[in-house]
Amino acid sequence: MCKKMTVGGIYMTKRTVKDLDVAGKKVIVRCDFNVPRKDGVITDDNRIVMALPTIKYLVENKAKVILMSHLGKVKTEEDKAKNNLECVAVRLQELLPDVKVTFCPVTRGEELENAVNALADGEIVLMQNTRYEKGESKNDPELGAYWASLGEVFVEDAFGSVHRAHASTVGIPTNIKENGLGFLVEKEVTMLGKAVDEPAHPFVAIIGGSKVSSKIDVVDNLLKKADKVIIGGGMAYTFSKAVGGSIGTSLVEDDKLDLAKEYLEKAGDKLVLPVDNVIADAFSEEANTSVADAGQIPDGWMGLDIGPKSVELFKETLAGAKTVVWNGPMGVFEMPKFAKGTEEVCKAISELPEAITVIGGGDSAAAAKQLGYADKFSHVSTGGGASLEYMEGKTLPGIAIISEK
Ligand SMILES: Nc1ncnc2c1ncn2[C@@H]1O[C@H](COP(=O)(O)OP(=O)(O)O)[C@@H](O)[C@H]1O
Ligand SMILES: O=C(OP(=O)(O)O)[C@H](O)COP(=O)(O)O
Numbered sequence: 001m002c003k004k005m006t007v008g009g010i011y012m013t014k015r016t017v018k019d020l021d022v023a024g025k026k027v028i029v030r031c032d033f034n035v036p037r038k039d040g041v042i043t044d045d046n047r048i049v050m051a052l053p054t055i056k057y058l059v060e061n062k063a064k065v066i067l068m069s070h071l072g073k074v075k076t077e078e079d080k081a082k083n084n085l086e087c088v089a090v091r092l093q094e095l096l097p098d099v100k101v102t103f104c105p106v107t108r109g110e111e112l113e114n115a116v117n118a119l120a121d122g123e124i125v126l127m128q129n130t131r132y133e134k135g136e137s138k139n140d141p142e143l144g145a146y147w148a149s150l151g152e153v154f155v156e157d158a159f160g161s162v163h164r165a166h167a168s169t170v171g172i173p174t175n176i177k178e179n180g181l182g183f184l185v186e187k188e189v190t191m192l193g194k195a196v197d198e199p200a201h202p203f204v205a206i207i208g209g210s211k212v213s214s215k216i217d218v219v220d221n222l223l224k225k226a227d228k229v230i231i232g233g234g235m236a237y238t239f240s241k242a243v244g245g246s247i248g249t250s251l252v253e254d255d256k257l258d259l260a261k262e263y264l265e266k267a268g269d270k271l272v273l274p275v276d277n278v279i280a281d282a283f284s285e286e287a288n289t290s291v292a293d294a295g296q297i298p299d300g301w302m303g304l305d306i307g308p309k310s311v312e313l314f315k316e317t318l319a320g321a322k323t324v325v326w327n328g329p330m331g332v333f334e335m336p337k338f339a340k341g342t343e344e345v346c347k348a349i350s351e352l353p354e355a356i357t358v359i360g361g362g363d364s365a366a367a368a369k370q371l372g373y374a375d376k377f378s379h380v381s382t383g384g385g386a387s388l389e390y391m392e393g394k395t396l397p398g399i400a401i402i403s404e405k
Contacts, residue, residue: 011189014402015180017054017155022063024121028151029054029182030168030398032160032382033069033088036366038334040087044366047160048091050382054157054182055092055124059099064119066151067092067126068168069158074131085129092126099124107132108146116150130168137166144171157182160362160383162398163390169398179402184382189390189399191379195356196391200322201227206314206345207388208233209328209363212253214385216260221392223267228317230272232306232330232341236294239264239273245295248279250303272317276307278331278338285335305331306341315348324349324357325391326364327384333367343371350376360387 020027031051036043058065072083089103100123104115107128115125130136135143144167148154154176156162161169162185173179181189205226207215212235222229231239234251241247242260264271275294279301280287291307292298306314318324326349330341349357350373357377359368361384368374381387390396 011181011396011399013404014399015405016186017057017180017182019405020153020155020178020180022058022061022153025063025153026066026116026119026151027058027063027153027155028066028068028147028172028176029058029155030158030161030172031067031069032158033085034071034160034362035088036363037087042087042091043334044362044369045091045095046365046369047362047382048088048095050184051157051182052095054155054184055096057183058155059096059122059124062121063153064116064121065124066116066119067124068130068147069126070131070136070161070166070168071129072131074129080129080132083129083131085126089126092124096124101126104128113150130166133167135167137164139165139167139171141171143167145175148172148175151176152178154179155182156180156398156402157184158398159185159188159381160386162383162396163386163394165397170401173401177403181399181402185399188381188383188387192358192381192387192390195323195358195379196225196325199225200356202321203323203325204228204230204318204321205391206230206232206324206326207328208235208330209361209384210234210251211328211385212238212251212256215328215388216256216263218385218388218392219271220263220266221394222388223263223270225391226270226325228270228272229267230314230317232274232310232314232345233328235328236274236306237303240295243295246297246299247295247303248297248299248301250297272313274306274310275313276309277303278305278307278341280304280338283332285337287337289337304335305338311341311344314345318345318348318352321352322355324352324355325387326357326359327361327388329364329367333370339367339371342367346371346373346376358387360384
């Protein structure tokens with residue numbers, strides 16, 4: 001059984017919500033409500049539930065609460081329709097039946113300002129998806145200043161997004177000096193600090209999932225800290241193609257092939273890749289499936305899970321580990337046919353005696369929960385990229401900007 005953690009961590013000199021005077025004030029809270037959904041329905045509300053301690057504290061302390069979050073990636077009008085944040089307001093109201101929760105469907109202008117000004121003490125308004133604004137991801141100074149003008153106090157509680165220097169995570173606190181960390185961010189840095197500031201060895205990191213471009217640099221940095229870095233999930237095919245493997249129609253980011261090749265050459269046997277994959281002839285639960293050795297996926301087929309030989313290899317790599325850090329599922333676990341690799345790795349980690357084990361990321365946490373292993377980890381982090389960047393020792397801009405005590 002994995003070890004339970006006690007507290008540790010850097011960033012403990014930052015102000016927290018408890019250091020702020022919030023009664024009667026308009027308090028902007030940046031949350032990470034980027035929750036997994038299927039056909040518009042929330043499939044895992046963990047990120048909303050984890051934000052509740054800060055929200056409840058502010059409500060109980062008579063703040064006028066303005067919640068902000070992004071949801072998904074928004075590049076087109078169609079993306080806007082797909083990533084409407086209203087479903088989160090509905091869930092939040094269910095979780096807080098005694099509190100008035102209003103949803104504001106716009107991200108600037110009179111309707112938003114009126115909604116904020118109408119707040120009574122202890123009431124909540126959730127603004128539409130911050131990424132409806134093009135300036136959000138560029139940290140447009142005008143946008144950060146505008147959103148800041150809506151409130152008097154700012155609370156950073158979006159742990160999953162603190163590695164992003166965006167208008168809502170950095171622009172707002174740049175303009176509101178009365179700011180502090182929320183309880184979720186405080187807890188995350190405490191737990192991650194204990195796990196990885198001075199990790200016990202052997203230290204094994206596992207990187208999977210689908211966000212190749214945002215996570216490939218992490219691999220290089222983790223290679224300096226960890227004894228082994230396992231690559232699985234959709235990440236693996238970019239590495240496989242980089243060394244000339246056939247990957248069919250598997251997920252790949254061609255502009256990262258050179259980098260993947262460089263990391264492979266540099267890392268030698270420290271980097272552990274799948275040796276086989278469960279393949280499918282369509283991205284569907286109904287697809288025909290088979291197993292193919294890595295780099296030998298036929299045309300028209302795609303890898304959607306690690307295969308049985310990879311499971312054994314990853315188990316061997318994990319044996320004896322004292323610290324395990326994992327972000328990104330081993331396959332498309334949302335479809336039971338492709339969940340086995342993720343489940344087997346969960347199982348192997350849960351059976352490690354005396355290891356500190358951390359799983360992070362919206363989908364990874366959802367996978368651990370769905371497969372029944374969430375309570376087997378020492379810590380389930382709400383942040384994937386954020387927890388990885390913390391572990392790399394990188395500055396997290398959304399935390400760095402917050403005032404010192
Ligand atoms: N082989 C694969 N091909 C395509 N998508 C994959 C593959 N393996 C995993 N995924 C997908 O990766 C997604 C999670 O990736 P990511 O966002 O990086 O993780 P997290 O949210 O935990 O940080 C899941 O939705 C999963 O279906
Ligand atoms: O889901 C998130 O990150 P994660 O997948 O690394 O856990 C965060 O909400 C950040 O989202 P982004 O990677 O679209 O900026």
